[in-house]
Amino acid sequence: MGALYLAVLLISLGCMLLLDRRFELFFWRDAVSASVVTVVGLIFFLVWDIAGIANGIFLRGDAAIATGVVLAPELPLEEPVFLLFLVVCTMIIYTGAVRLVAQLRQHPRAQEGRS
Template identity: 70%
Template sequence: MGFVYLAALLAGIGCMLLLDHRFRLFFWHDAKAAAIVTAVGLVFLLGWDLAGIGLGIFLRGEGAIATGILLAPELPLEEPVFLLFLVLCTMVLYTGTRRILERRVQTQVAPGSSERERENA
């Protein structure tokens, strides 16, 4: 049972990438920008975790579903994988929501309106 959590995280990442691929939201929309955003987000969140660990705020809990492998004191192997999932999930949700809202605005503009009215909408 030691790899259940890691397997679930990897499955979640796979699902996010499948959604991304299907709707061309993040990596399949602009791979270079997505890689930069993902790397910056991951580094920021890992830094945040390490600062919390250093201050004694974040502690590793014992769990039967975790691997028990530590990358650093109080930093389990699953943590960077979870943070990667968090960044991917956030960006897929953000880009998907943005696309939905943009299409909603486009459909609310009357079909017979002028080009200027469409631009101001």
Template identity: 55%
Template sequence: MGFLYLFLLLASIGCMVLLDHRFRLFFFADARRAAWVTAIGLVFFLLWDLGGIALDIFYRGETPIMLGIVLAPHLPVEEVFFLGFLCYLTMVLFGLVSLVLNRDGKRSTSRHEAEQ
């Protein structure tokens, strides 16, 4: 059962990939830019976590659903996947909102032109 949390994180990332692929929101819109944005976000949040650990703000809780593998004191391997998921989710949501707003903008322009 120690793999459950990592499995759920990977399944969630897989769902984001499917949504991204379907609507071309982030990686499937521009893979190079998406890789850079994700890498920068991941490094930022890992440094944030390491800083919090160094200041005794963040601690690793013991739970049976985690692997128990740590990359550094109080930094479980699952944290890297969680932070990657967080970055990816944020950018997919940003792409989705942009897509919806652009479609609404095109519709309102068409309605405006139809009224004239």
């Protein structure tokens, strides 16, 4: 049960990438830009985490569902995977919302008929 959290994170990330593939929202729309955004976002959040750890704000804690592998003091293996999921999920939601709003603006009468 020690890798449950990591497994759930990886499965969730995989599901987000399947949504991305189906609707061509992020990586399947522009892989180079998506990769840059993902790497920059991941680095930003890792620096944020390291600053929080250095200031004693973020603590690892012990959980039975975690692997127990620590990359640095108070930085478990699951944290970068979670941050990767966070960035990818946010960008897929954002690009999907932008597409949805654009479609609603193109067809405003379709929305009036539903009201």
